[in-house]
Amino acid sequence: NAGVTQTPKFRVLKTGQSMTLLCAQDMNHEYMYWYRQDPGMGLRLIHYSVGEGTTAKGEVPDGYNVSRLKKQNFLLGLESAAPSQTSVYFCASSYLLAGSGEQFFGPGTRLTVL
Amino acid sequence: SQKIEQNSEALNIQEGKTATLTCNYTNYSPAYLQWYRQDPGRGPVFLLLIRENEKEKRKERLKVTFDTTLKQSLFHITASQPADSATYLCALDVFSGGGADGLTFGKGTHLIIQP
Numbered sequence: 001n002a003g004v005t006q007t008p009k010f011r012v013l014k015t016g017q018s019m020t021l022l023c024a025q026d027m028n029h030e031y032m033y034w035y036r037q038d039p040g041m042g043l044r045l046i047h048y049s050v051g052e053g054t055t056a057k058g059e060v061p062d063g064y065n066v067s068r069l070k071k072q073n074f075l076l077g078l079e080s081a082a083p084s085q086t087s088v089y090f091c092a093s094s095y096l097l098a099g100s101g102e103q104f105f106g107p108g109t110r111l112t113v114l
Numbered sequence: 115s116q117k118i119e120q121n122s123e124a125l126n127i128q129e130g131k132t133a134t135l136t137c138n139y140t141n142y143s144p145a146y147l148q149w150y151r152q153d154p155g156r157g158p159v160f161l162l163l164i165r166e167n168e169k170e171k172r173k174e175r176l177k178v179t180f181d182t183t184l185k186q187s188l189f190h191i192t193a194s195q196p197a198d199s200a201t202y203l204c205a206l207d208v209f210s211g212g213g214a215d216g217l218t219f220g221k222g223t224h225l226i227i228q229p
Contacts, residue, residue, distance in 0.1 A: 004157075033216045043158070043203070045216035058216055090157050092216075100146055100207070103217065105157030 002026050004106035006091050012112045013081045021076040021109050023091030031094045032074040033058070033103065034066060036087040043090065049074055081113045117141065120204055120220040127194050127227050135189040135223045137204030144206040147180055147187050148217065152201045161202075162189075194227045201225070 007022040023032065034046040045058030049068040063085060065077045074093075078085060088110050092103040119138045127133040137147070145166050150158035164171045164180045164187070171178045177190040191198050201224045205217040 035216065035219075040221065042221040043205075043217075043219040045218070048216050059218075092157075100163075102148065102160035102163060103158075105159070108155075108157050 004091055004093055004104050006089075006106040006109050008109060009107065010110050012114065013078075014114050015082060017081050018077070018079050019081065019111075020078075021089055021091075021111075023074045023076070023093075023106060024072055025074075025091075025093040025104070026072065027093060027095070027104065028071070029093035029095050029104070030071075031096075032068065033092045033094075034064070034074065034076045035090045035092065036060065037090060037108075038087050046076065046089075081111075083113045085111065086113045087111060118204060118206060118218060118220040120202075121223040122221065124224040124226055127225065129194060129196060129227055129229050131194055133191040133194045133198065133225055133227070135202050135204075135225065137187040137189065137220055139185050139206060142185070142206055142218075143182075146207050147178075148205045149176075149178055149187075149189050150203040150205060150219075152203055152222065158203055191225075196227045196229050199225055199227045 004025045030051050033048040035043045037043045044060050046064050047058050047066040049055045052071040055066045067075045088108045090108050091106040094101050094103045117140045148163045149161045152158045162178045164178050166182055175192045179188045201222040203222045204220040
């Protein structure tokens with residue numbers, strides 16, 4: 001099992017550019033999440049999904065969109081990148097409801113927006 | 115406002131001693147509390163989960179306590195080793211009272227075990 005994988009590992013964007021971050025999991029988990037981690041802020045939830053075809057907003061959803069067309073994949077999109085979106089993005093998945101079961105995290109994507 | 119607090123400063127412990135990390139929260143009533151370990155440049159890794167009706171949980175050298183009256187969790191590593199050096203994150207399920215939302219994380223405590 002590869003667990004949770006994220007693509008790409010690093011990316012540099014210019015302000016206004018768009019990109020999509022891909023998260024894939026091979027554990028057949030229902031629940032998937034996107035977090036961002038900034039120095040001094042901790043991990044913050046952007047969007048999450050409770051199953052294929054469903055998505056919902058987390059704590060900091062503005063400027064991001066997501067899609068879960070296949071159970072194993074969760075995509076995070078930035079339509080018009082801004083410097084404030086410079087961060088490390090982590091994807092996670094879980095078998096049980098968020099708090100009741102462990103979350104498996106990917107290795108992260110380090111994004112810089114100039 | 116809702117808040118999760120962990121020791122913001124690094125915690126230096128001598129090898130072999132017990133390291134104790136604190137997680138305090140306000141304005142929450144979490145059903146679960148979790149602890150994760152994060153190494154530099156990597157994603158968090160799950161360590162332990164404790165439920166609101168559990169006082170203590172153990173796993174090998176790790177022990178977690180959960181006091182819902184004090185709104186506090188303590189995370190202990192006994193017989194600490196330099197390999198235990200990492201950042202430890204406390205997390206609660208709080209977005210909508212235990213639903214299928216994500217976790218809310220503290221900022222983490224950086225633990226350094228000195229040989």
